[in-house]
Amino acid sequence: MTDVTLKINGETRSAAVPPETTLLKMLRESFSLTGAKLGCDVGDCGACTVIVDGLPVNSCLMLAGQADGREVLTIEGLATPDHLHPIQKTFEDCASLQCGFCGPGVIMSSKALLDANPNPSVAEIRDALAGNLCRCTGYTKMIEAVQQAAQVMRSAKSKRAA
Amino acid sequence: MRAFEYFTATDSKHAVALLAEHAPARVLAGGTDLLADLKSSPSHAPKTVVDISRAADMRGIEVNARGLCIGALVTHSEIMASTVIRDLFPALADAAHTIGAVQTRNLGTLGGNLVTAVPSVDSGPTLVALDAQVTIAGPAGHRTMPLSEFFVAPRRTALKPDELLVEIVIPAENLGKPAHFLKMGLRKGQALALVNAASSLRIDAKKNTCKDVRIALGAVAPTVVRAKTAEKFLEGRAATAENFAEAGRLAVADAKPISDMRASADYRKDLVAVLAKRTLEAACAQSKAAKQKGARK
Ligand SMILES: Cc1cc2nc3c(=O)[nH]c(=O)nc-3n(C[C@H](O)[C@H](O)[C@H](O)COP(=O)(O)OP(=O)(O)OC[C@H]3O[C@@H](n4cnc5c(N)ncnc54)[C@H](O)[C@@H]3O)c2cc1C
Ligand code: FES
Ligand code: FES
Numbered sequence: 366m367t368d369v370t371l372k373i374n375g376e377t378r379s380a381a382v383p384p385e386t387t388l389l390k391m392l393r394e395s396f397s398l399t400g401a402k403l404g405c406d407v408g409d410c411g412a413c414t415v416i417v418d419g420l421p422v423n424s425c426l427m428l429a430g431q432a433d434g435r436e437v438l439t440i441e442g443l444a445t446p447d448h449l450h451p452i453q454k455t456f457e458d459c460a461s462l463q464c465g466f467c468g469p470g471v472i473m474s475s476k477a478l479l480d481a482n483p484n485p486s487v488a489e490i491r492d493a494l495a496g497n498l499c500r501c502t503g504y505t506k507m508i509e510a511v512q513q514a515a516q517v518m519r520s521a522k523s524k525r526a527a
Numbered sequence: 528m529r530a531f532e533y534f535t536a537t538d539s540k541h542a543v544a545l546l547a548e549h550a551p552a553r554v555l556a557g558g559t560d561l562l563a564d565l566k567s568s569p570s571h572a573p574k575t576v577v578d579i580s581r582a583a584d585m586r587g588i589e590v591n592a593r594g595l596c597i598g599a600l601v602t603h604s605e606i607m608a609s610t611v612i613r614d615l616f617p618a619l620a621d622a623a624h625t626i627g628a629v630q631t632r633n634l635g636t637l638g639g640n641l642v643t644a645v646p647s648v649d650s651g652p653t654l655v656a657l658d659a660q661v662t663i664a665g666p667a668g669h670r671t672m673p674l675s676e677f678f679v680a681p682r683r684t685a686l687k688p689d690e691l692l693v694e695i696v697i698p699a700e701n702l703g704k705p706a707h708f709l710k711m712g713l714r715k716g717q718a719l720a721l722v723n724a725a726s727s728l729r730i731d732a733k734k735n736t737c738k739d740v741r742i743a744l745g746a747v748a749p750t751v752v753r754a755k756t757a758e759k760f761l762e763g764r765a766a767t768a769e770n771f772a773e774a775g776r777l778a779v780a781d782a783k784p785i786s787d788m789r790a791s792a793d794y795r796k797d798l799v800a801v802l803a804k805r806t807l808e809a810a811c812a813q814s815k816a817a818k819q820k821g822a823r824k
Contacts, residue, residue, distance in 0.1 A: 384531060385565075406566055408563055408627070421630050423634065426563065428555070428578070431555075431558070431578060474629065495629070496630045496716070
């Protein structure tokens with residue numbers, strides 16, 4: 366067994382898992398965080414995207430042991446029961462998702478992008494979402510939602526600064 | 528994935544010791560190739576996996592007397608973000624940017640990319656065009672060799688099972704040598720190369736002639752190959768559009784592409800001619816821009 370202690374959504378959690386367990390499997394099965402999805406299991410679809418130490422990664426391609434001591438942010442860490450994250454809110458407003466399966470991954474990729482780049486161009490948004498496949502929507506409304514979220518987050522920031 | 532034993536190395540020395548102690552073992556860096564492989568081919572199940580992703584001595588990017596030294600664990604995202612690399616070799620950052628998508632580039636390492644050694648390896652051509660050397664660590668110490676010799680066959684390198692790729696070095700004499708990389712895939716995002724190519728050269732400012740020409744091609748032979756006929760043709764010749772186009776045509780002679788579900792061999796040959804020409808033109812333009820900038824200073 367591999368002992369893993371890490372911070373997930375701000376809370377320290379521990380688990381002992383077989384070494385071949387992926388971070389995705391540990392999140393879903395040891396910690397019941399089922400927001401990140403198992404799609405392709407080989408890095409192509411992005412449904413499993415979570416943020417590790419600030420960077421979006423495919424959690425299906427990372428062993429749980431590799432996440433030991435790190436900080437992981439999942440979709441469950443974004444919202445509180447009565448307050449959606451701005452990205453979630455604009456995805457809802459723009460009707461950016463249909464079945465929603467790709468949603469947690471797309472939103473985590475968008476979150477990582479906006480944390481690093483508060484005012485991305487359309488080309489930069491497309492680049493940031495290139496690893497997230499959606500079989501329903503055609504992406505256009507996701508890009509709109511990310512642009513709107515960027516605006517909301519920038520004005521919230523300048524209000525806080527004022 | 529089948530069960531395996533798992534050890535984490537703290538540095539490259541520790542990793543080499545673990546590989547010797549637990550042979551036969553597989554090395555895990557970013558895991559983007561290894562874990563996909565272990566999942567899709569359960570028969571590849573190793574008894575032991577040695578995780579080198581925390582080996583701190585294999586993560587640096589630095590310029591020293593030997594040249595530009597890039598640790599094998601440097602990720603594609605780190606290459607894209609490195610100001611040292613972007614200043615000296617924008618082509619390396621461009622190549623890194625074409626690999627997979629953000630999530631894969633944040634995990635995948637330069638060393639893992641080279642050791643996987645698929646014919647379409649996107650880090651390969653630029654490094655070969657810049658005469659990169661690799662440093663290998665094993666139980667007997669370190670050895671170095673040209674990257675072009677490190678690639679042996681599809682998915683095979685000169686590494687022995689108990690050895691580790693620790694570092695990639697672009698020699699000091701090539702620091703800042705103009706180079707350009709291009710890749711053609713079936714889509715803009717997340718596509719393997721149908722053909723990728725990189726060229727590097729120097730332009731004699733007075734005579735406007737080419738020297739030290741290197742053209743490296745990927746996905747058109749079992750390993751990354753140099754287009755030596757085209758290189759020889761250009762050496763000493765005028766840096767003109769006609770000569771670059773002719774070099775592109777000659778580069779096809781060194782490409783032995785196959786037809787597969789992605790593209791026919793003939794289409795790949797056409798791509799070789801175009802990509803070789805364009806990378807040469809771009810490297811030439813970079814050389815001239817650098818000289819103008821130098822002159823203004
Ligand atoms: C969705 C997706 C898209 C991709 N797209 C591209 C692409 O466009 N272009 C491209 O070139 N590649 C692509 N790849 C392949 C892959 O991401 C890269 O090759 C990556 O750089 C591999 O590095 P890694 O650290 O993840 O390697 P790992 O998976 O950790 O290791 C790969 C292999 O190398 C060995 N190894 C790793 N490091 C060392 C070392 N230092 N010493 C000795 N052995 C070592 C391992 O044992 C294993 O056999 C893609 C992969 C995925 C999943
Ligand atoms: S499940 Fe991880 S990328 Fe598809
Ligand atoms: S909304 Fe269905 S996969 Fe994206």
